[in-house]
Amino acid sequence: MRTALSIAGSDSSGGAGIQADLKTMTMNGVFAMSALTALTAQNTTGVTAVMEVTPQFLQNQIDAVFEDIRPDAVKIGMVASSELIRTIAQRLRAYEAANIVVDPVMAATSGARLIKEEAIETLKEELLPLATVVTPNIPEAEILSGETIHNEDGMVAAAIKISEMYHCAVLCKGGHSVNDANDLLYVDGKARWFTGRRIATSNTHGTGCTLSSAIASNLAKGFDLETSVQRAKDYISRALSANLDLGKGSGPMNHAFDLSGEFAKEAE
Numbered sequence: 001m002r003t004a005l006s007i008a009g010s011d012s013s014g015g016a017g018i019q020a021d022l023k024t025m026t027m028n029g030v031f032a033m034s035a036l037t038a039l040t041a042q043n044t045t046g047v048t049a050v051m052e053v054t055p056q057f058l059q060n061q062i063d064a065v066f067e068d069i070r071p072d073a074v075k076i077g078m079v080a081s082s083e084l085i086r087t088i089a090q091r092l093r094a095y096e097a098a099n100i101v102v103d104p105v106m107a108a109t110s111g112a113r114l115i116k117e118e119a120i121e122t123l124k125e126e127l128l129p130l131a132t133v134v135t136p137n138i139p140e141a142e143i144l145s146g147e148t149i150h151n152e153d154g155m156v157a158a159a160i161k162i163s164e165m166y167h168c169a170v171l172c173k174g175g176h177s178v179n180d181a182n183d184l185l186y187v188d189g190k191a192r193w194f195t196g197r198r199i200a201t202s203n204t205h206g207t208g209c210t211l212s213s214a215i216a217s218n219l220a221k222g223f224d225l226e227t228s229v230q231r232a233k234d235y236i237s238r239a240l241s242a243n244l245d246l247g248k249g250s251g252p253m254n255h256a257f258d259l260s261g262e263f264a265k266e267a268e
């Protein structure tokens with residue numbers, strides 16, 4: 001069985017963070033492992049407290065995983081501080097980890113900040129150059145590129161700039177666009193759109209975490225990047241359409257929609 005590691009924060013309400021990652025990886029047919037960067041006290045309405053782990057404890061978790069069950073892919077989510085970002089980069093370089101998906105988490109859907117301002121520069125310098133693909137939403141792509149995005153041409157321009165600055169593929173997600181939920185992948189000098197009908201729901205807590213984990217799972221199974229993004233896009237669209245409605249705020253997705261195991265299929 002192929003394996004994937006999520007390096008991310010815990011969401012006590014189960015919709016985003018490590019909990020979304022483990023559910024997504026399992027449904028996508030890979031063995032899911034985790035290294036926690038922080039605990040958050042969080043629900044569908046907001047984040048009330050954050051407790052970071054120490055850099056040493058994060059290193060211990062990553063080492064414990066790599067020295068025993070080497071992950072075929074790694075997904076990185078919420079990492080709040082420069083010290084933790086440096087620890088991750090250093091360990092992933094030491095293990096020559098492959099198939100690294102970086103979701104540059106900056107805020108929760110509810111608006112709470114999940115990265116310290118000064119750590120954004122460290123994320124750019126240390127993690128993006130290691131990424132097979134980085135998956136910013138529109139506000140994150142604006143911060144990473146330094147460009148304002150007004151439309152789909154702006155998404156392409158920002159993705160090209162990020163890709164050229166940090167030498168990684170970029171998936172600029174259109175969940176925050178006013179139009180359809182179209183995501184733009186820029187890889188090897190080519191732009192490709194992954195189109196998606198906008199689903200009328202406010203229950204989008206954890207969409208970013210889910211999409212990046214689904215991409216990592218499919219890379220772990222041996223699919224190429226474009227196929228992995230398409231399969232992840234299909235997965236998120238189906239999970240959003242399953243119409244779970246939990247909590248008083250922006251609710252989580254239902255990952256148990258695929259009982260036939262269609263998404264768990266391996267590459268031929």
Ligand SMILES: Nc1ncnc2c1ncn2[C@@H]1O[C@H](COP(=O)(O)OP(=O)(O)OP(=O)(O)O)[C@@H](O)[C@H]1O
Pocket residue numbers: 107108109136137138173174175176181182183196197198199200201204205206207208209211233236237240
């Ligand atoms: N209402 C929607 N209908 C269909 N697809 C959506 C919708 N909202 C988000 N998506 C899709 O979900 C994925 C995550 O995109 P989004 O831009 O929402 O990421 P994010 O902002 O990191 O996540 P979050 O909103 O949880 O913070 C993308 O593939 C996006 O197109």
Ligand SMILES: Cc1ncc(COP(=O)(O)O)c(N)n1
Pocket residue numbers: 008009010011016017018040042077078105107108109110114204205206207208209
């Ligand atoms: C621990 C943790 N990690 C990430 C997110 C962002 O998730 P989303 O933007 O999908 O709500 C979150 N809310 N909590």
